[in-house]
Amino acid sequence: MAGVTAMTVQLNRMDRVSPWGFRLQGGRDFRMALSVKKVEPRSPADGQLHSGDAILAIDGYDASQMTHAQAQQMIRNSGNTLQLTVNKGLFQSLKPTGPIKFSPAAAYGYSHGHSTF
Template sequence: MASPVVVQIQRSHMMEPWGFRLQGGQDFRMQLSVKKVAPGSPADGRVGAGDIILGIGNSNAQNLTHMQAHQLIKSAGQLLQLTLLKGQYKGFSDIKPKGPVKFSPWKH
């Protein structure tokens, strides 16, 4: 099994988004993980889609609800410390259709 990694993400001001989407939590009966990362954001290159979040700052994240984790991340100030298992989550984001996609609203 992979070893946990501690990463620090810094943003230039409080209004700048961290640049990653959180998924899961105790209330969803899923491990907290990173769903996706915005290119060019403070999180880009530090975290990746599929990283499991074990800790946020000094808090153990394994039993947090989605909203509790969201609030810890939001209140981190300009420096966010995450303890991660890199690229470990294999959840719903890995499910892909086997046949052709039948509905594409952007195609005419």
Template sequence: MAGTGVVQLHRQSSMEPWGFRLQGGRDYRQQLCVKKVNPGTPSAGQLAPGDTIVGINNANAQAMTHMQAQTMIKNSGNNLALTVMRGYGGPDRIQSIAPKGPVKFQPRR
């Protein structure tokens, strides 16, 4: 089901991982989205693969690079608010996280 909503995540300690893998960002020319959710973590049952992240702690995330989004998430303490769009992605629509564009380096032969 498609829709936008705010997901409030809470954890006991900053040593506890949020439990989701982030993919995309402006530098990858893809929307930020959830690639994977680990069971038994604060994200389990709250996020799903394919959820598009459009906001992080009330900040617009649609123009953020991957690193900017990661930094905001890491610096959020023990409470994290994610504004997500559901139903637009899904495990079958998640693409590779490889950057798009020209290759900057070639492997040595």
């Protein structure tokens, strides 16, 4: 894809209880690349990440084959500094277009490929 370049962003927070301020979507188990779904205003992620950013690496580890849960765990274990390598604006946020008739994930208590940090 022409004009798309990877860049590294570093997020910092005051303590491990404070949220990073972004919502993650995707993962190998959802058959879609990890990406940023939403960014909360006035959060550590605000101005650094944007909806649609593709996540290529988490703290230096290749994220291309990570499941959603693996990515979640890496982000949770990152302490007060999180380094993400991203392609800016590569993906769009997924939104349902109609009623969900059946969701195996809901039946088993899993998320729909989204996590808030």
